[in-house]
Amino acid sequence: MKIATFNINNVNKRLANLVNWLREAPDVVCLQELKATDSEFPVAAIEKASYDAVWRGEKSWNGVAILGRDGEPIVTRTALPGDAADTQSRYIEAAINGVLIATLYAPNGNPQPGPKFKYKLAWMKRLLAHASELYALDAPVVLAGDYNVVPTDADIYPTKSYAKNALVQPGPRALFRQILDQGWIDAIRTMHSDAPMYTFWDYKRNRWQRDAGLRIDHLLLNPKAAKRLVGAGVDREVRGLEGASDHAPAWIVLRDAPAARRKPVRPSEKQTRPESRRSAGRAASLPRQPLLVIDGDSFAHRSYHALPKTILRHGRKPAGAILGFANVLLRLYRDEQPRAVLVAWDTLEVPTYRHENFPAYQSGREFDDALLEQLHLLAEFVAACGFQNVKGPGFEADDFLAAAAAAEEKRGGRVLIASGDRDTFQLASDRTTILYPVRAGEMARIGPAQVRARYGVDPGQVPDFIALRGDPSDKLPGAPGVGATGAATLLERYGSLEATLAAGRFPAIAESLRLYRSIATMNRRVPLPSLRSQKPTWHKATALARQWQLNQLVGRLEELASG
Structure with a gap:
């Protein structure tokens, strides 16, 4: 069950953005403002998008709503208790499929x-008392x-400009x-214990462009809900769209409860029911198609060195890496038919934490x-195809591969990771398969059994294996x-590097081996863009290929578009 919260900042003005985002099919959406x-x-428009809705509006300001795809939300409250004189529309509460969900818009x-x-x-x-x-x-x-x-200074970009703002004052933080x-x-x-996970970027002073964000949109869970939590995130890219709200949707995924154990939520207070409509919409089941995650740098380098340097694009500029990479991308999409494609890139201009901890890396x-x-x-070609790029200072492409696999597995999906880096074998699982290039146009499919056959260790032991064996390409x-x-x-x-060291092996270099293991371990907690399902935009990619005058690529794209 995916539950999202989104301060839409004028539902009618941003209706097109909202409806477009609803195609991601969250089961429940909490709207504010x-x-x-x-x-x-x-x-x-909400019904047309296959959602039922309950809401409490207010002229010009405030206003909250709850949308549900799998049945009509059953309202339990339309106001926060504790002050009968407060008429501002800031709170509504409803039960959906055995979960009590409240949406709130706290005063600024x-x-x-x-x-x-x-x-x-x-x-x-009052919220504290009702909570x-x-x-x-x-x-x-x-x-x-x-x-x-x-909540804390870790939830706002480094700045002094908000020092007197009500959002960061000790009183609200304490409550x-x-x-x-x-x-x-x-x-x-x-x-996401370490990532900023901003949800709000003010329109002023280019704060979105500078990623000068704040985390002020939250989803709090009681123990019954928390034990079902399997995923959470922020759809940052929604903030970057034309005419966007100054907030981005934040969301969680709850594991479904066994049907026999579901209990109806008893309304905590009977009140006049707000406006409500019913539609025929039903929650979409989790896609069976896999998420395809590609190590962009790996295939860019392979393509550049494999193809003749005589391949040129418009202006007689080199194009071998472009053509080779594009061929790999299109072949993978054709063969695997993924629900979405994420291409991860290194940030070459900025050293990573690995370089900082081990300069020889x-x-x-x-x-x-x-x-x-x-x-x-x-990256421009990937975006033209309708797929998602991801990169970030201080992280490698490998880290984004690991984070994407972890996120997709948590939501119950399958993952294909295409990479020529055998370090990715640590990610192999019953839900994640590594596509490892072995010769032109052919990929070996690497799962846990193949990792054990190649290395004699389980996927989870691969970082320990690399630390002990060494990795000449990374200078370990x-x-x-x-x-x-x-x-x-x-x-x-011994089972692990730590147990090996505890047994008295390699005492003189124990800390170095621990460092090598940390370097070899992919970071599964780096921030990710939304992993929503995609529809390819082959026409945009074709136009870009024509601009580059890469006729062979144009032909392949036209074939995909037609068929």
């Missing part, structure tokens, strides 16, 4: 100090919405912490100018005199 009265809510509180900040604190105290009641329910509960609180202290789980932070590597000139064009020396056979033998006997 509708800026529309009850009668102005775009119910027809600016300027502070002043009456708006005083109202913010009073409202959050205590919800926490005790014998049912999963999700509190989702725009809390207008930056948010008190809610967590009741036992609620901050789902986004639980699943990958030292001596040099790249031809002709290859470097083509690399940024490869390994343990003297061990080699591949010795590394496999040690791991078969």
Whole structure:
């Protein structure tokens, strides 16, 4: 069950963006800041997108709604209790498929100090009291919405410009912490403990372009919901669309409960039911098609060195890497028919944490100018095909491969990782298969059994194996005199590098071996873009290939588009 929260910042003004994003098919959507009265809510468009809806509107400001794909939300509250005189539309609560879901739009509180900040604190105290009641329910509960609180300094970009802003003041932060202290789980932070995971970028001062963001949209879970949590994230790219809200959707995925154990949620208060409509929409099941994740740099380098340097594009500029990479990408898509494609890239201009911890890492590597000139064009081609690129300073493509595999596995999907780097064998599992190039146009499919056959270790032992054996290409020396056979033998006997060291082996270089293992271990917690399903845009890629005057590539793309 995928539950998302999205401050839409005027539902009618951004209706096209909302409907387009709903194609990702979250099961439940919590909307805030509708800026529309009850009668102005775009119910027809929501129904057409196969969602039922309940909402509480307000002219010009505020407004909240809950959308559901699998049946009509059953309303339990239309206001936050504790102040009958408060008429602002900031809270609505409903039960959907045995889960009680509340969406809230907490007061901003600016300027502070002043009456708006005083109202913010009073409202959050009421939320604290009601959260205590919800926490005790014998049912999963999700509190989702725009809390207008930056919980810690780790949830805001480095700046002093917000020092007097109500979002970061000690009072609201303390009240948010008190809610967590009741036992609620901050789902986004639980699943992404180190990444910023911003959800809001102000329109002013190019904050989106500078990634000067804040995390103020949260999904809090009681224990019944938390034990079903399998995934969480932020659809950052939605913020970058034309006419976008200043927020991006944040979401969680809950594992389905066994049907026999589902219990209806008892309404905590009977109130007048808000506007509601019913549609025939039903939740889409998880796609059977795999997610295809590609090591972009790996295939770019292979293509550049494999094809003649006489292959040129418009302006007589080199194009061998472009053509070779494009052929690999299109062949993989044709053969595997993935639901989405993610291409990961190294950031060559910035050293990674691996380089900082071990300066000799990958030292001596040099790249031809002709290859470097083509690399940024490869990402442009990927985007033209309708696929997703990902890269980030301080991380390698490998890290994004690992993070994408972990995220897709958590949501129950299958993953194909295409890479010529055998370090990726550590990612092989019953849901993730490595596509490893063995000769022109042919990929070996590597699963756990193939890893054991090649190395004599399980996939999870591969980083330990690399640390002991060494990796000349990455300049990791390994343990003297061990080699591949010795590394496999040690791991078969002791089970892990740590156990090997605990047995008294290699005491003089123990810390070095631990460092090599950390370098060889792919980081599964790096931030990712949305892994939503895609529809190829072959016509855009064809236009780009024509611009480059790569006629062979144009022909392949036209064939894909026609068929």
